[in-house]
Amino acid sequence: MISAMIHGFILAFGLILPLGVQNVFVFNQGATQPKFRRALPVIFTASLCDTLLISLAILGISVIVLGVYWIKVVLLTVGILFLAYMGYVTWKSKPKTNFSEDKALTPKKQIAFAASVSLLNPHAIMDTIGVIGTSSISYIGVEKIGFTLACIITSWIWFFSLALAGRVVGRLNNSRGFIAILNKVSALIMWGTAIYLFISLIK
Template identity: 65%
Template structure:
């Protein structure tokens, strides 16, 4: 069971590590919020969404999603529209020292955006469901449970750590220049991902 735990941990870490839309959003909110506790809605939502995707992957939904081309196409189109819109909002947003400024997302908007970033990102869904789902076929019984829990643990630790790192950067960056630059980079990543998804439609 130890080997299945290591496998799950390394596999999930490799999938979640790249600088994607979800990671950028969590880090951004960590940097923008006045207190770290205010970013908990986005952290918990992202973690829960990943947990759901991992559980779906392990329990075989990957076969359904990957088996029907029209499901994949719908996911991709929704993802393109969402990422384009999110990229526009992120590009236009500016850091502010005023906690009541409209650029700081409240709990409800954090949850909605985090859920959208997590569940309307076809690339992440197909990666998570496809890779983790396929890898889980190697295990059964207690080993599969350990493998699944290891994957889930990585997501929770990663998002909490990412939000804390964002909060530290936000505290040190009193001028707001770093956050402003990060917003531009984030928007470009979102638009690049949307373009990649558009090209991948077959």
């Protein structure tokens, strides 16, 4: 079971580490919210969405998603349109000169955006289902449970750490300039992902 958990930890960490839409959004909220506790909605939402995707992947939903062509087409199309729109909104957004509560994203908006970038990101879904789902096939019983828990726990620890890192950076004197750059980078990542998905769709 220990080896299965180590495998799950390394695999989940490797998948979640790259700078993507979900990671940038969580980091950004940690940096812009006036208090760390006000970033909890985005942390919990991102973590719960990952927990859902990991659980579905290991339960075998990957066979359905990866096996039915029209499901993949719909998923990719929705994801492309969403990422293109979110990229535009993020590019146009301007960092605040202060961190007053009335200018920060409300909990409802945090939850909505976090759920969107988590569940409407086909690239992340395919990674989770294709890699974690496929890797879990080699385990049964207690080992599969250990593998699953390791993947989920890694996700939760990562998002808490990411938001905390964002908060530390957000408190720096030059944070406004950093967040402005972060927004631009985030938008470019979203557009780049959308283009990549579009190319994979028309192939």
